[in-house]
Amino acid sequence: MTARCIMVQGTGSSVGKSRLVTGLCRVLKQDGFKVAPFKAQNMALNSYITHEGLEMGRAQAVQAEACGIEPSVLMNPVLLKPHTDKNSQVIVKGRPFGSLSAMDYHEYKIKLLKVVKECYDELAKDNDIIVIEGAGSPAEINLRERDIVNMGMAQLVDAPVVLVGDIDRGGVFAALAGTLLLLTEEEKARVKAVIINKFRGDLKLLEPGLKMLEDIINRPVLGVIPYTDIYVDEEDSPETERHRLLQKYKIHEKDIHQQRPLHIKILSLPRITNFTDFVPLGEFDDIKITYVSGGPIEDADVVIIPGSENPIESIEFIKARGWDKEISTLCQKGAVILGIGSSFSLLGKTFTTNFADAPIKGLGLLDVHIKLLQKEPSRVTGEVESGLPYEANILSGTQVEGYRIYSGEITMKDNAEKEFIKINGNTNGDFDGLISQTGQVIGTFVHGIFDNANFAQKFVNYLKSLRFNESVMDKTYSSFNFKEYREGEYDRWADVIRNSLDMDMLYSIIGITNR
Template identity: 50%
Template sequence: MKKACLMIQGTGSHVGKSIITAALCRIFREDGFRVCPFKAQNMSLNSFVTREGGEMGRAQVVQAEAAGIEPTVDMNPILLKPEGENRSQVIVLGKPIGCMGTEYYCDYKGKLIKVVREAFERLKSQYDLIVIEGAGSPVEVNLKDRDIVNMKMAEMADAPVLLVADIDRGGVFASIIGTMELLAEKEKERVKGFIINKFRGDINVLSPGLDYLKKKTKKEVLGVIPYFTHIFIDEEDSVGLKAGKFNSLNSGKVDVAVIQLPRISNFTDFDPLRREKDVFLRYVVRPEELGEPDLIIIPGTKNTISDLIHLKKVGLFSAIKRLSSHGVMVIGICGGFQMLGKE
């Protein structure tokens, strides 16, 4: 059969691109297609190590699982792991090639287009259908000339685009129309329709807005997805963490306080604890939030020294030591474990 691809882009970050891509991978798999996910570039501290020892973003791993296939680094050829405000470790095809500042990486990124294209072509030769995920918004006008993950990728793959918007945060019509207005004419032609995500309430109340969108953009709303809380998929970044989304789902007896480091990494490791009915897991930012937990966890970090300095600066360092001296168990993971050392 003829090879095909479909791209999921969004009006912004955290609108639901990753989970919709995963859902489509599962749907196409159940329809009998050999389907595979792809994201040219990911920025995340929640990473995964493949069977071959390569590192990639967890979102594409979940999507691969939904497709019923083994994850490989070709599915996420470029992974950026932030180390500070303007610096990231750059992982290419699963291997680190160095740490780069924002300006240097923007100039270097042009050299990675060949890597992205070759990874995509390898997957295309193996599967019937590739579901491609974009990143952030396709209309960051200051970045478009160096884009390798949104409309540039859609052009490279000759992929039709579905645009996802989040109604829960408000401003869904403005975000869709604004995005369309900022796209070039050829880019607008690639957009085949919209998906409105995280809807709560009566769909009939939304209908006039859907009619307005169709009239204004000449594009259809292809689906309205309800807000859900019962599907658990690893997050790419800490946006949801900052919004308090990952505090415990239960009010269990065992109180676990996870220190929310500024550069926290792989925080989704704690999701199994979060779902345990006997555990109340919470993320702590300030010392007054610690209380008297049964367990304190200092998680991994991409910058151990900077985050240790932060703990001392805000008073969490001394608060943790005080609770430890009174018998509260403290566990450190990766960088957090290094912080527990004496020298």
């Protein structure tokens, strides 16, 4: 089997390419095709760990889920994770290659072309259709020479291209026409149609512009996709998720005021990673989540410190805003402080990393020193330790599944804190994380713990009992199954895509006439 393909490129970053590919994958799956996503090179801090312990972009993992198949690093052979403004960790076929500057990577990129082609060919053997995603814009003419992710990729596998523009940010006609203007004649020939994304308003007012655009670019408009509140995991930053939550709270403002919501504040760190960890918590009716990049956090019931690609930068960011003092005060007043991934290390008195051997002063909430290690990522299963302090005991014995990118060597005196999760199979040690003697400060290297519906429900019960002094035995708060929710959202999104695009034209571009 040699798959047919279609490639989605954009006029710039964040125009909706990843979401659109996710929707197309579900549509094609619904129509009976065996389909897989592919993105040659992804720059993102929101990653996913496969069952083999290999790291890939989360967007391609989400797209694979929409296809109904297991995520594979074949779908994203090259992942770039920026850890400074000048350097990125380069991950090739799921394994760390090294840290390279932008210039060094640009020189090295041509050597990755063989890897990219091999991964694509492997996918193409087992699927009917490959939906390829570009990165940024094909009009970045300074990067054309060694391009492996936009038109270079399209040429490599002879892919037809649809070009997507974001009307919500303004200037979509200029963006589409301007992008085509900057392409070579060979590249232009690959662009078969354009899509306008994130439209709000009356389509009749837009229709005259669509006809004029088609005349200017000599390409048809495949469709206009409306702005929606449908949830699809984001890969670049929590901004879209923050906006989605704000819209949700605005719609349900009256209901929220009638309840006693728990206020969770998530620190929006400069190189925040895996912020999708917390999406399931936001779907509980009695939880209100805010992503905070500045200003006070003093009214929080819960403060979450998410993982970051640069924990040294994170602690400096926190201290520069005075959050370290606020967190200490909140902790004394009974708030819960949760550190996940690399930010677990920030909770201790001191920590060290690969980039700094000298101890760095942490938040001092746990009486430990943590040597942060970046070993091979792994998926893990386990259960929360028994006999946790006070209200946290409701979590005891709960089964969890997730993944780790970081781990650490923990130095602790006299069992000052209690172990949190017992890991099955003795993977990289027999436990993960710590919980303070007060039961209010929790740290773990395991991402994805709230995807476990039972754990998420018990965690909300634990928070409620702390905040409102309610017995967790007297009231059980409704559970939320995140996996079922995502599946429903993929179907909703597929309906929007199907109703917005000319499906006959889409299949014609793919090269399928009988279906």
